Amino acid sequence: MTEWPVKTLGEVCDGVQRLDPAKSNSEVFTYIDLSAIDQKSKSVSGARVISVKEAPGRARQLVRKHDVLVSTVRPNLNAVALIGDSLDGAVASTGFCVLRPIKNIIDSRLVFAWIRSQRFIDELSSMATGASYPAVTDNVVKGLEIPVPPLGEQKRIVALLDAVNAHVTELTACYEQARTHANNLFASAMRDALESNPDWPVKTLDDICGLISRGRPPSYCEFGGVVVLNQKCVRNGKIDLGPSRRTDNLLKAVPEWAYLQEGDTLINSTGAGTLGRASFVAQLNEPTTFDTHLTVVRPLSAVCWPPFVGLVLNGREKDIVDLAGGATGQTELPRESVRSFEIPVPPLEEQKRIVARLDAMRTKTSEMVVAYDAKLQAAKDLRQSILESAFAGEL
Numbered sequence: 001m002t003e004w005p006v007k008t009l010g011e012v013c014d015g016v017q018r019l020d021p022a023k024s025n026s027e028v029f030t031y032i033d034l035s036a037i038d039q040k041s042k043s044v045s046g047a048r049v050i051s052v053k054e055a056p057g058r059a060r061q062l063v064r065k066h067d068v069l070v071s072t073v074r075p076n077l078n079a080v081a082l083i084g085d086s087l088d089g090a091v092a093s094t095g096f097c098v099l100r101p102i103k104n105i106i107d108s109r110l111v112f113a114w115i116r117s118q119r120f121i122d123e124l125s126s127m128a129t130g131a132s133y134p135a136v137t138d139n140v141v142k143g144l145e146i147p148v149p150p151l152g153e154q155k156r157i158v159a160l161l162d163a164v165n166a167h168v169t170e171l172t173a174c175y176e177q178a179r180t181h182a183n184n185l186f187a188s189a190m191r192d193a194l195e196s197n198p199d200w201p202v203k204t205l206d207d208i209c210g211l212i213s214r215g216r217p218p219s220y221c222e223f224g225g226v227v228v229l230n231q232k233c234v235r236n237g238k239i240d241l242g243p244s245r246r247t248d249n250l251l252k253a254v255p256e257w258a259y260l261q262e263g264d265t266l267i268n269s270t271g272a273g274t275l276g277r278a279s280f281v282a283q284l285n286e287p288t289t290f291d292t293h294l295t296v297v298r299p300l301s302a303v304c305w306p307p308f309v310g311l312v313l314n315g316r317e318k319d320i321v322d323l324a325g326g327a328t329g330q331t332e333l334p335r336e337s338v339r340s341f342e343i344p345v346p347p348l349e350e351q352k353r354i355v356a357r358l359d360a361m362r363t364k365t366s367e368m369v370v371a372y373d374a375k376l377q378a379a380k381d382l383r384q385s386i387l388e389s390a391f392a393g394e395l
Contacts, residue, residue: 004149004393010142012106013099019062021055021091028052030090031059034071037079040172042116044069044081047090058093066108068099070115073135076125082112097141106148109158114146117387147391157390164386168379175372182365187315189361193354194312200346206339208309211298214269214335215290216258226254227286231268231293234279237314239266244288260288263306265297265313267320269333276317276333280310295338308351311358312343 021029028049033056036046063069065088071079073095083090092098099115101108114120123144128134149157205212232243260266264281268274270293278297290296299309313320320333320341346354389395 004147006145007148008143008145009099009111010139012146012148013101013111013142016064016067016098016100017062018060019091021052021059024052026052029055029059030087031055031093032063032069032087032090032096033058033093034073034079034095037069037071037081039077039079042078042080042082044083044087047087055091056093058095059091060094061092061096061098063090063092063098064088064100066101068101068108068112068115069096070099070124070141071095072097072137072141073133075128075134075136076121078116078121080112080115082108097136097138099141104151106146107151107154107158109162110149110154111146113158113161113387114391117391118384119388120144147393149391149393157395160390160395161383161387164379164383168376168383171372171376171379175369175376178372179369182368186358186361186365190311190315190358193358194344197346200344202342203345204339205297205309205341205343208299208304208343208345209297210300211257211296212335212339213257213296215292215294215296216255226259227288229260229266229288229290229294231271231274234266234268234274234277234294237279237310239279239281254287254289258289260284260290260296261298263299263301265299265306265310266290267295267297267313267333267338268317269293269295269335269338271331274317275331276320278310278313278315278317278320280307280314282307295333295335297338304345305348305351305355307355309343311355313341 028051030047031050032047036044038045063083067083069081101111127140128136227244229244233240260281266279268277299306
């Protein structure tokens with residue numbers, strides 16, 4: 001291993017100029033706050049041009065091209081960025097530690113690579129204080145150490161890391177494109193299946209269900225020995241028991257109808273963003289109920305095959321919310337909207353054929369997404385491995 005000198009970030013970086021926008025000669029300025037950082041790309045994507053009259057008290061740090069921003073709040077999230085040409089002269093929040101690498105000592109791209117390393121993230125996170133709002137000070141960031149190779153070696157390391165990052169970026173784009181394509185294929189196949197015969201009757205959920213009801217209020221949600229599902233359990237078309245809860249304090253008896261049955265579909269009835277999301281209840285291993293944030297839809301099996309209803313409702317949250325008024329930020333789904341939601345009702349045997357075809361397609365598209373996930377993780381692991389080897393002088 002090459003023995004490179006190790007210095008603190010404070011030793012290889014200059015201080016930055018403090019600036020009060022209200023005292024400048026400009027009427028507006030470009031502001032970079034913590035929300036402007038894109039966590040995936042590690043770049044500034046949400047800088048805003050605002051009036052000096054609206055300048056927040058945190059807008060105090062003048063940044064220059066090649067500066068490196070490190071969020072001092074929740075350091076485990078690694079909200080970091082390298083300032084480019086377009087943001088030269090912008091003003092950053094004091095929620096960042098701004099590192100200005102000294103050119104004849106260290107390359108700013110090397111500093112940027114180092115602060116994205118798992119070693120740096122772990123070390124900085126371990127020094128954060130505050131339980132609900134963990135944070136570090138600028139001095140803590142600048143007190144952390146970084147290996148400092150000769151400038152020529154720095155350029156070689158940066159070039160290699162740039163190549164790896166380009167590879168990771170390419171794989172990420174492929175992964176996202178594959179996921180979008182898979183989702184579009186499935187949505188298109190479902191639309192074609194449900195619209196293949198215009199003579200099929202269209203019925204409301206109220207017509208084909210024996211039960212449509214919200215869960216019990218909080219006083220009913222402390223059921224001894226009974227699993228209680230909440231809105232976090234409804235995701236991706238399947239029930240996730242991870243966020244569920246149970247208690248030994250039996251406050252009231254569970255109404256018989258409130259016990260879930262295999263073949264039910266649960267719809268999220270509260271909360272912006274996930275309103276209308278549906279999951280099919282395929283299997284139950286123990287007594288299970290649900291709280292007031294969810295609505296159960298229990299089809300009449302003689303009219304509609306329950307998996308068909310679950311399949312049609314999954315991914316239709318936008319349609320359900322639109323039926324309820326579709327207001328932006330809407331957080332409540334009236335039961336009447338669920339009752340009046342319409343679906344085509346083919347003959348039972350055709351429902352089963354549709355579910356079989358679409359389940360097979362969903363399996364294939366899921367396998368494709370999983371494969372790209374694995375490739376993406378492998379690329380990220382490679383980047384970390386190369387980074388560690390580079391700073392250890394082993395490349």
